[in-house]
Amino acid sequence: MGHSSRAALGLDFGTESVRAIVVSLDGVELGSASVNYAHGQLTERLPSGVAVPADMAFQHPGDWLDSAAAAVRQAMSRGNVDRAAVDGIGVDFTSCTMLPALRDGTPLCLVDRFARELHAWPKLWKHHGAKSQTERINALARERNEAWLARYGGTIGLEWFFPKMLETLDAAPHVFAAAEVWLEAGDWLVWQLVGGDATQLPRSTCQAGYKAMWNAATGYPSPAFLAALDPQMENVVAEKMPGRLLSPGERAGELTAAMAERLGLLPGVAVSAATIDAHAGVPGAGVAEPGTLVMVLGTSSCHMLNATVERLAPGIAGVVDGGILPGMFGYETGQAAVGDAFDWLRRLVGHKDFAELGAKAAALPPGAEGVLCVDWFNGCRTPLMDGSLAGAFTGLTLNHGPHHLYRAVLEATAFGLRWIVDVLRESGVPVERFVATGGLPHHNPLVVEVYADVLGEPIAVAAAGQGPALGAAILGALAAGPAVTGLSTAAEAIHAMAAPKSGGQPRVVTPNEAHHPQYDALYRNYRALATQFAAR
Numbered sequence: 001m002g003h004s005s006r007a008a009l010g011l012d013f014g015t016e017s018v019r020a021i022v023v024s025l026d027g028v029e030l031g032s033a034s035v036n037y038a039h040g041q042l043t044e045r046l047p048s049g050v051a052v053p054a055d056m057a058f059q060h061p062g063d064w065l066d067s068a069a070a071a072v073r074q075a076m077s078r079g080n081v082d083r084a085a086v087d088g089i090g091v092d093f094t095s096c097t098m099l100p101a102l103r104d105g106t107p108l109c110l111v112d113r114f115a116r117e118l119h120a121w122p123k124l125w126k127h128h129g130a131k132s133q134t135e136r137i138n139a140l141a142r143e144r145n146e147a148w149l150a151r152y153g154g155t156i157g158l159e160w161f162f163p164k165m166l167e168t169l170d171a172a173p174h175v176f177a178a179a180e181v182w183l184e185a186g187d188w189l190v191w192q193l194v195g196g197d198a199t200q201l202p203r204s205t206c207q208a209g210y211k212a213m214w215n216a217a218t219g220y221p222s223p224a225f226l227a228a229l230d231p232q233m234e235n236v237v238a239e240k241m242p243g244r245l246l247s248p249g250e251r252a253g254e255l256t257a258a259m260a261e262r263l264g265l266l267p268g269v270a271v272s273a274a275t276i277d278a279h280a281g282v283p284g285a286g287v288a289e290p291g292t293l294v295m296v297l298g299t300s301s302c303h304m305l306n307a308t309v310e311r312l313a314p315g316i317a318g319v320v321d322g323g324i325l326p327g328m329f330g331y332e333t334g335q336a337a338v339g340d341a342f343d344w345l346r347r348l349v350g351h352k353d354f355a356e357l358g359a360k361a362a363a364l365p366p367g368a369e370g371v372l373c374v375d376w377f378n379g380c381r382t383p384l385m386d387g388s389l390a391g392a393f394t395g396l397t398l399n400h401g402p403h404h405l406y407r408a409v410l411e412a413t414a415f416g417l418r419w420i421v422d423v424l425r426e427s428g429v430p431v432e433r434f435v436a437t438g439g440l441p442h443h444n445p446l447v448v449e450v451y452a453d454v455l456g457e458p459i460a461v462a463a464a465g466q467g468p469a470l471g472a473a474i475l476g477a478l479a480a481g482p483a484v485t486g487l488s489t490a491a492e493a494i495h496a497m498a499a500p501k502s503g504g505q506p507r508v509v510t511p512n513e514a515h516h517p518q519y520d521a522l523y524r525n526y527r528a529l530a531t532q533f534a535a536r
Contacts, residue, residue: 006485007085008497009075009265010473011068012277012466013093013189015124015299016040018064020071021469022081025477025485027497031079032466035071037063041124048116055128058121061099061107064189065262073264083265087484089193089255090248090272090476092280092468093186094125096161096211100168100179103198103242105191108179119172122185123164126300126336126378128387130163133170137163140228148213148221153315158379158387159336161212162221169230176232182240184211186274193271194253201243202252204274208245209320210332211276216321247322248275249478249490272479277468278302278332279324281437284471285462286498286506288491290328291432293421295459296468297440297447300378301413302334303420305431313427315383325490331429333420336387337378338413339440344377345409349402354444360403361410362446366453366518368407370395372525374533375412383423384534392533410447414454414519415526421455434459435506437467445509453515454523460506470498 007030012019021032042058045051052058076083099122100108107122114120123129137156141149149156156163161184169176181198183191184207191201208214213221220237227234246252252273260267281296282304294304306328310319317332324330337344342354351357361368372394379387393408424431434457441448441461452459474493477485487493 005085006087007081008088008090008473008476008480009072009086010469010471010476011072011089011091012280012469012472013064013091013186014277015094015126018067018071019466019469020068020075021466021473022075022079022086023470023473023497025087025487025497030081031075031077032469033071033074033078035067035074037067039063042121046116046118046121050116050118052118053129055131056118057124057127058118059097059124059185061110061122061185061188064185065192069262069264076264086265086269088270088272088476088478088480090280090472090474090479091186091190091193091274092277092472093184093189093274095184095186095207095276096159096164097125097185098123098161098164098183099185099188100175101181101183101188103180105188105198107188108175114175114178117172117175119168119175125159127164128158128379130158130167131388133166134158134160134163134387136229137166140225144225144228146221146225148215148218150312151215152213152318153313153383153385155315155385156213157317157381157385165236166229166233169232179240181242182236183243184274186276187243190252190271190274193255193259195256196253198242202273203243203245205245205247206275206279206320206323209323210318214245246273247326248273248279249326249475251479251481270476270480270484272475275472275475278334279304279330280468280471280475282306282324282471283474283490283494283498284467284469285435285437286494287435288325288494291430293431293434295417295434295436296438297338297436298438299339300334300336300381301338301417302332303417305331305424305429307331307429309428311428313423313429315385315423317382331424333382333424335375335413335416336381337375341375341377341409341413342406345402345406349405351402357403357406358444358446360401361407364403364407366411366515367522368404368411369400370397371400371404371408372522372529373405373408373412374526374530375409375416376533380534382420386534389534392529394529410450411454411522412526414451415523417451418454418523419527435462436460437462448509452509452511454519456511456516458508458510460508463506474498
């Protein structure tokens with residue numbers, strides 16, 4: 001075949017679909033496929049017909065396995081890959097997407113008597129129903145001077161694990177009582193692949209560290225803190241969160257015979273502990289060194305950075321030792337609405353696709369001829385960590401059209417990114433290089449051009465179009481172990497399997513020297529407007 005005969009499989013579970021990619025251990029993409037979830041996002045009605053409130057979002061857990069099985073079979077078939085060649089499986093997942101289950105792994109929503117219960121269903125990462133619970137957790141943590149709060153920039157997020165769990169206790173105490181296991185969807189998926197008792201459930205330190213306030217030294221928030229939230233929460237970690245904590249790339253177990261048959265693979269294949277989808281984009285982008293901000297640009301954006309120093313920056317979504325790659329401090333920051341904000345605007349103005357809208361927006365000068373936007377259409381993640389904030393447009397006249405609005409939204413997301421970079425650097429976290437990955441950089445070149453102009457720095461667009469899926473495959477290879485793969489370290493696996501061989505040389509977008517000074521002034525206007533709207 002002209003490349004290694006051994007391979008790893010990456011499963012990338014997104015908001016609308018799952019992607020499967022089979023990659024040889026020397027970095028050649030052998031086959032890939034993407035399969036949509038049959039139920040998509042449950043944002044209007046549950047399958048039972050129960051209406052879903054506007055700030056809630058759920059998924060059907062059956063979709064994850066059904067779509068994964070179809071995607072794996074398609075990817076293997078398209079690449080004509082012998083199933084005996086697959087040495088390891090890695091899984092990345094949206095987070096915090098979480099669910100209640102029984103101790104045998106059955107999602108509570110699939111138990112007949114809970115099918116009509118909103119809070120029995122998996123809460124998608126973008127579920128925003130836990131606003132008051134988030135406020136309670138933050139207020140109590142500040143009142144008690146909880147040490148873990150500083151690792152999350154002083155504020156925990158609306159989309160995280162414990163707010164969603166507490167929301168269930170408040171809104172549906174009978175569902176909370178019936179839940180025997182609370183877990184991330186990524187951990188549930190890996191559990192299904194490897195089987196075993198709930199006590200051996202493989203939980204990811206990545207998901208726990210960034211979304212559930214877990215720390216290797218101190219664990220989860222204390223029973224005393226949880227009891228102060230609600231007496232019924234006191235022992236929830238011990239009683240309803242069983243399992244063992246493993247780092248991404250660590251072996252969670254082996255593929256069971258039943259799951260192997262379903263996926264069209266052989267049993268016994270090593271399976272890695274899960275990771276967050278954005279985090280998988282770091283190794284998938286070929287980045288193994290500190291100081292590189294990997295911008296995973298999609299429906300929302302996650303900006304990931306490895307550093308050799310630990311600094312507590314305001315508004316970061318977390319700093320976790322080994323949270324992204326072993327031996328470094330992993331920082332996560334993000335923006336809650338990017339690709340979905342663009343798509344919202346496209347639908348709002350009645351355009352079928354982005355072709356005409358994008359072309360007209362690209363022809364506009366910096367500043368969208370006076371239209372300025374605050375991009376908080378799904379709240380603000382970093383640096384304000386406030387899901388209740390809303391977006392805004394200013395400067396509109398009768399002379400402006402849809403393309404002005406689109407350019408203004410795009411520029412606003414760039415200003416939001418620059419704000420994040422400023423926060424990191426001002427806190428002493430080195431940000432030395434920029435790499436873009438995910439769907440947007442490949443499908444929307446204007447995004448990267450504007451981002452480079454606003455930052456005033458070049459951006460490398462990762463060659464692999466499926467960065468997180470490739471990163472998941474790399475973690476699968478690590479789980480298989482050096483005796484099988486010959487790859488001893490994360491850096492060695494990344495350099496062997498990631499770009500450029502997976503898809504050509506990275507494309508580097510350099511800033512327009514004439515545009516950057518204009519954007520400096522516009523960025524100051526954005527920050528002033530953001531301050532005004534954040535105070536409302």
